Amino acid sequence: MRxxxxxxTAAVAAFVCAPAHADTLREALIAAYETNxxxxxxxxxxxxxxxxxxxxxxxxxxxxTSDFGFQENFLRSANSFTAPLRQSTAGGSVTVPIxxxxxxxxxxxxxRTRVDAGQxxxxxxxxxxxxxxxxxxxxxxxxxxxxxxNRANVGVLAVNLEATSDRFEIxxxxxxxxxxxxxxxxxxxxxxxxxxxxxxxxxxxxxxLVGRVPGELKPxxxxxxxxxxxxxxxxxxLANNPDLLASKDRSRATEYDIKRARAARKPRxxxxxxxxxxxxxxxxxxxxxxxxxxxxxxxxxxxxRATVPIYQGGRPSAQIRQAQAxxxxxxEQQILTERNIIAQTRAAFSSWRASERxxxxxxxxxxxxxxxxxxxxAENTVGNRTILDxxxxxxxxxxxxxxxxxxxxxxxVAGFSLLAAMGRAEARDLGLDGGTLYDPxxxxxxxxxxxxxxxxxxxxxxxxxxxxxxxxxxxxxxxxPVPRESK
Numbered sequence: 001m002r003x004x005x006x007x008x009t010a011a012v013a014a015f016v017c018a019p020a021h022a023d024t025l026r027e028a029l030i031a032a033y034e035t036n037x038x039x040x041x042x043x044x045x046x047x048x049x050x051x052x053x054x055x056x057x058x059x060x061x062x063x064x065t066s067d068f069g070f071q072e073n074f075l076r077s078a079n080s081f082t083a084p085l086r087q088s089t090a091g092g093s094v095t096v097p098i099x100x101x102x103x104x105x106x107x108x109x110x111x112r113t114r115v116d117a118g119q120x121x122x123x124x125x126x127x128x129x130x131x132x133x134x135x136x137x138x139x140x141x142x143x144x145x146x147x148x149x150n151r152a153n154v155g156v157l158a159v160n161l162e163a164t165s166d167r168f169e170i171x172x173x174x175x176x177x178x179x180x181x182x183x184x185x186x187x188x189x190x191x192x193x194x195x196x197x198x199x200x201x202x203x204x205x206x207x208x209l210v211g212r213v214p215g216e217l218k219p220x221x222x223x224x225x226x227x228x229x230x231x232x233x234x235x236x237x238l239a240n241n242p243d244l245l246a247s248k249d250r251s252r253a254t255e256y257d258i259k260r261a262r263a264a265r266k267p268r269x270x271x272x273x274x275x276x277x278x279x280x281x282x283x284x285x286x287x288x289x290x291x292x293x294x295x296x297x298x299x300x301x302x303x304x305r306a307t308v309p310i311y312q313g314g315r316p317s318a319q320i321r322q323a324q325a326x327x328x329x330x331x332e333q334q335i336l337t338e339r340n341i342i343a344q345t346r347a348a349f350s351s352w353r354a355s356e357r358x359x360x361x362x363x364x365x366x367x368x369x370x371x372x373x374x375x376x377x378a379e380n381t382v383g384n385r386t387i388l389d390x391x392x393x394x395x396x397x398x399x400x401x402x403x404x405x406x407x408x409x410x411x412x413v414a415g416f417s418l419l420a421a422m423g424r425a426e427a428r429d430l431g432l433d434g435g436t437l438y439d440p441x442x443x444x445x446x447x448x449x450x451x452x453x454x455x456x457x458x459x460x461x462x463x464x465x466x467x468x469x470x471x472x473x474x475x476x477x478x479x480x481p482v483p484r485e486s487k
Contacts, residue, residue, distance in 0.1 A: 025137050025220040028210050030432050032133045033126070035211045037464035042125040043438060044460070049118040050444045052111040054451070059097070060104040061451060066092040082293065085283035093274035098304075101266025102259055110256035117249035119440045123242035126427060127420045133209050134220070134416045139202040141217050142409040146402055147199050147475055150192040153398050157185040160394075164387055177387040184391045196475035203473035211465040213473070223415045225424060230349040233422055237345040238338070240423030247330075247337040254327035261323040264316040268307045275300035341421060348418035355411030362404035369397040 033039060069089045076083045097104070161181040167173040206214045227233040238244065278297040285293035309316070373393040379385040419425040427437050 023215045024218045025134065026430070026432065028133055028137050028206075028214075028217075029130055029427075029430060031210045031212060032129055033427055033432055033438075035463070035465040036129055036209060039125065039129055040463040042122055043440070046115075046118045046122050046440050047443050049115055050440075050447050053108065053115060053444070053448045056104070056107040056111040057449075058451075059107065060100070062094055062096045064092070064094045066090070082285040084280040084285075086281050087283075088279045088281065089276065091274065091276035093272060095270055095272045097268070097270045099267070099269040101263030101268065103263035106256040106260040106263070110253045110260065113249050113253040113256065115444060117246040117253065120242040120246035120249060122440055123423075123426055124246065127242060127423070127425045129209070130425050130427075130430070131413075131417055131420045135413045136202060136205045136209055137214075137217060137220065138409040138412050140199070140206050140214050141219070142405050143195065143199040143202045144217075145405045147192070147195040149398060149401050149405070150188065150195045153394070154185065154188045154192050156394060157181065157188050157391075160387075160390065161185050173387065180388050180391060184395070199475040200473045207467050207470055207473070211467060213470055220412055223412070223419060226352070226415055226418065227349065227422070230346045233345045233349045233418060234342050236422040236424070237341050241341045241345075241421060242423055242426075244334075244337050244341050245423075247334040251327070251330040251334050254323065254330045258320065258323045258327055261316070261319040264312070264319060265309060267309070269304065271302070271304045273300075273302040345418065345421040348414055348421050351414035352411060352418050355407050355414050358407040359404065359411055362400055362407050366397065366400040366404055369393070369400045373397050 067090070070086070071089075072086045073084065076085075161178070164173055164178050164181040168175065168178050203214055227236065276299050280293075280295045282295050284295055373390075373396075376385050376389050376393040380387070380390055416425060419429075
């Protein structure tokens, strides 16, 4: 009796014990932070968004152009006595905008605000990725423990069947008792195969997120700074959630879009300078004998030009209304995001607290089920309990053990999801100092004032690691040791 009880309960220890050389949650998060394609792709997208600022600024900077040409006239009119046979041209112009009705200024402000929104989105991507890594990490631990529990249960039921068969041989039990034990054993084998398949799925999901095969995973560290009430959690989320902050920035950017659209109805002022050189290569007037024409011409001019729109077919009004409608949409999206954040935070808090209570109940239930199994076995030896009673007691103990393992997983994942909703589940919050943390402001500060036409970065190379070389995962886990029965 004591042997079987220890054999089953030993599997639960797999959830809280691990080898000395095991992977940690922190290592998994660092690997995902550095090599996950969702994360590295989001960073590249943010760098592309950074370029919107110098692109918007370019409209307010001088614009210089030059042109060169050569022309050979093979045919000319019989009356065109002075037409040249060939000519070369060269010219250049410089335009400097002075006033654009606020269009350039507001375009730059909108671009900068969208960069801020993108940085918050990057934080949100980071937080979402970490939540998925934590969930998958805990899935592997849970499914490994459940596979161990089911393997242990198969072992116990195999021993029970053997003992039942022996007692049937001596006439102490009936064939029905043997059939019940055999049916329960075969059902347990099916449950074991299901548990093995779930473990393989969790391992493959881990590889997809982290980029490497999971080893023996250590229990995760306690979660820091969890709130005491749902209202406290919601207040922190409304102030720090990256998705909500990004939504607010996008709403502000649309306000600048409206101002930029209004600028289309205002005058534009610019200064300009241009020059042109023309050379006829001695062919101008060549058909007139004794003619002496100037074969080279040069012109240059500078001035200031004002453009005042009078009528544009209703385009400015349509563009303003379009910008206003998009701004209205952004405001509504902000409120929707706020609603979702509040609901998500409160739900995560409720799930976390409920899982904590389920853990306490499951621990008490497991202790009671273990005691019940021991009592049923003792009573069976004196004929007060049947084999079916023993099988049911064993199944009840297994169910409570699985429930405990699952509750521990759910509590940790819900707690981390709560931190993510509160904006406290990012690399800067988790102390992932395995290397330099990615700072999106570094690239933004590098490019925001670049005004050179011939400056560019090297062609990119993939940063994320591939997993095509990893082997297909199995559920071949080490069997649990069977403690010796105390004498």
